[in-house]
Structures are given as C-alpha cells and as structure tokens.
Amino acid sequence: MSAAPTSSAVEASLTALAVSLRGVTKTYDNGVMALGPLDLAVRKGEFIALLGPSGCGKSTALRLIAGLSAPSSGTVRVAHHEGPAQPGHGIGFVFQEPTLMPWTSVRENVRLPLKLGGVPKAEGRARADQALASVGLADFADAFPRELSGGMKMRVSLARALVTDPDILLMDEPFAALDEITRFRLNNDLLTLWRSLGKTVIFVTHSVFESVYLSQRVVVMTARPGRIQADIRIETVEPRGEEFRTSAAYSDYCRRVSAALAPSYSGQSTL
Numbered sequence: 001m002s003a004a005p006t007s008s009a010v011e012a013s014l015t016a017l018a019v020s021l022r023g024v025t026k027t028y029d030n031g032v033m034a035l036g037p038l039d040l041a042v043r044k045g046e047f048i049a050l051l052g053p054s055g056c057g058k059s060t061a062l063r064l065i066a067g068l069s070a071p072s073s074g075t076v077r078v079a080h081h082e083g084p085a086q087p088g089h090g091i092g093f094v095f096q097e098p099t100l101m102p103w104t105s106v107r108e109n110v111r112l113p114l115k116l117g118g119v120p121k122a123e124g125r126a127r128a129d130q131a132l133a134s135v136g137l138a139d140f141a142d143a144f145p146r147e148l149s150g151g152m153k154m155r156v157s158l159a160r161a162l163v164t165d166p167d168i169l170l171m172d173e174p175f176a177a178l179d180e181i182t183r184f185r186l187n188n189d190l191l192t193l194w195r196s197l198g199k200t201v202i203f204v205t206h207s208v209f210e211s212v213y214l215s216q217r218v219v220v221m222t223a224r225p226g227r228i229q230a231d232i233r234i235e236t237v238e239p240r241g242e243e244f245r246t247s248a249a250y251s252d253y254c255r256r257v258s259a260a261l262a263p264s265y266s267g268q269s270t271l
C-alpha cells in the first residue's frame with residue numbers, strides 16, 4: 001500500500017497548478033447549458049490547446065478562467081486565487097478579433113491596459129514599446145491600426161495582452177481569420193515567445209493541426225455541454241519548429257486527435 005501524500009506534497013502539487021476547474025458547469029440565463037461538468041488542471045508554464053466543435057463551450061471556459069463570467073456550479077481556481085479571478089490580474093486575453101482602437105497609435109493601443117491600471121505615461125510607453133519589440137513590431141509603434149495587415153494587428157493584440165506581464169495567457173482562436181502562411185509564422189513566433197517568457201498558455205482552436213503543432217497537451221472537448229473527451233500529451237523533440245510540421249510523429253498525433261474529436265461531431269450536420 002502506498003503511503004498517503006504528506007501535506008507539503010499536496011501543497012506543492014497545488015502550487016504547481018496555474019488553473020484548476022473542478023466540476024464546473026455553466027448554464028446561461030436563456031437556459032443553454034454550455035459547459036460541464038468540466039474538470040481541468042493546467043500546470044504553471046504549460047501550453048495547452050482546447051479543441052472542440054463549434055458551440056461546445058470553449059470560449060465559455062476561457063471566460064470563466066478569466067473571471068469575466070461566473071460558473072453556475074463548481075470551482076474555478078487560478079494560481080493562488082480561490083474563487084472568481086480578477087480580470088486583468090495575472091491574466092492576458094487575446095480574442096479572435098484584434099479589437100484595436102482605430103483612432104490612436106499602435107503604441108497607445110498596447111499601453112491601454114497599463115493606462116487603465118494607473119501606470120504613469122512614460123513607464124507605460126516604455127513597456128508598450130518593449131511588448132511591441134517582443135512581437136516583432138518595434139518599428140510600428142507610431143503607426144495606426146489601418147496601416148497594418150491582419151497578422152500585424154494580431155501581433156499588436158498579443159503585445160497588448162503581454163504588456164501587463166500576465167502569468168497566464170488565454171487565447172481564443174486568435175489566428176483563425178488569418179491566411180495559412182501568416183498563421184504558421186505566428187504559430188512559430190508564439191512558440192518562441194512562450195519558450196522565452198515561460199507563461200501558461202490556454203489556446204482555443206478549431207484546428208487539429210494547429211492544436212498539435214503548438215501545444216504540449218491537446219484537450220478535446222465534447223459537443224455541448226462541453227466536457228473533456230480526451231486529453232492527449234504531445235511529446236516531441238523541443239524546441240519544435242517547421243520540421244515538426246512535416247514529421248511522421250506530427251501526422252500520427254493529428255490522426256489521434258482527429259479520432260478523439262470525431263465523436264464530438266456525431267449527430268451534428270457537417271454542412
């Protein structure tokens with residue numbers, strides 16, 4: 001019989017978690033049961049992909065983790081915070097749309113979270129420039145959003161999420177609207193950033209290929225109400241790069257993830 005874990009061992013395993021959802025459900029006011037019960041644990045520094053059919057509750061799960069919405073039951077725990085997370089505290093959110101303010105510069109767009117947090121202007125500008133440099137846009141701080149391509153706008157959105165130096169980055173289909181070449185480039189740049197910054201990333205996507213390429217774990221969700229259908233660890237030589245995309249291991253993982261996803265689509269029209 002194995003010995004019971006000591007309290008310090010339990011404490012150590014808890015502190016290693018960035019996010020934990022236990023028995024979480026979400027039913028909206030209109031009666032739609034979007035989620036759950038959902039159990040999910042994400043370790044600090046881990047990069048996970050949440051993959052599932054449209055409407056299965058992926059965005060709902062991110063909103064609960066971000067503290068933008070409350071669960072109907074169960075507990076959401078973010079790092080050391082019990083209960084609802086405080087928006088903007090330790091969490092950066094990147095949406096599918098870059099949602100930039102068209103009337104002001106790229107630098108001011110990135111500085112916004114710091115401005116709202118009361119950070120002095122000079123410091124905010126310096127930190128915004130630093131965040132822009134980290135996403136390869138050092139030369140575009142004075143440009144306006146209308147002057148940028150779709151991929152560049154998404155980089156600005158990423159810089160804005162990083163400018164507060166959050167521990168956790170929540171990304172909701174950020175590259176879905178981009179062409180494939182731009183998307184691949186952003187995938188690589190995101191991996192480079194993740195390796196250098198050591199943040200926990202939860203990345204929502206519809207794409208099996210993207211989920212396998214980016215993440216250490218692909219969490220496949222069922223159709224609504226979203227639960228965990230499969231949790232697949234992607235083990236490969238790190239740091240992974242373009243050669244991973246064309247490897248046999250990559251194809252094998254994509255097949256496994258697709259097979260795990262298939263039941264979530266049963267009964268749904270594919271038209």
Ligand SMILES: Nc1ncnc2c1ncn2[C@@H]1O[C@H](COP(=O)(O)OP(=O)(O)OP(=O)(O)O)[C@@H](O)[C@H]1O
Pocket residue numbers: 028029030032033034052053054055056057058059060061224
């Ligand atoms: N504020 C809301 N009020 C009522 N229903 C909602 C609300 N937000 C989402 N829903 C419903 O909850 C379900 C889950 O939505 P959610 O956006 O979380 O799914 P998703 O997996 O992110 O979908 P997609 O991949 O299409 O973006 C959907 O049926 C959606 O219509």
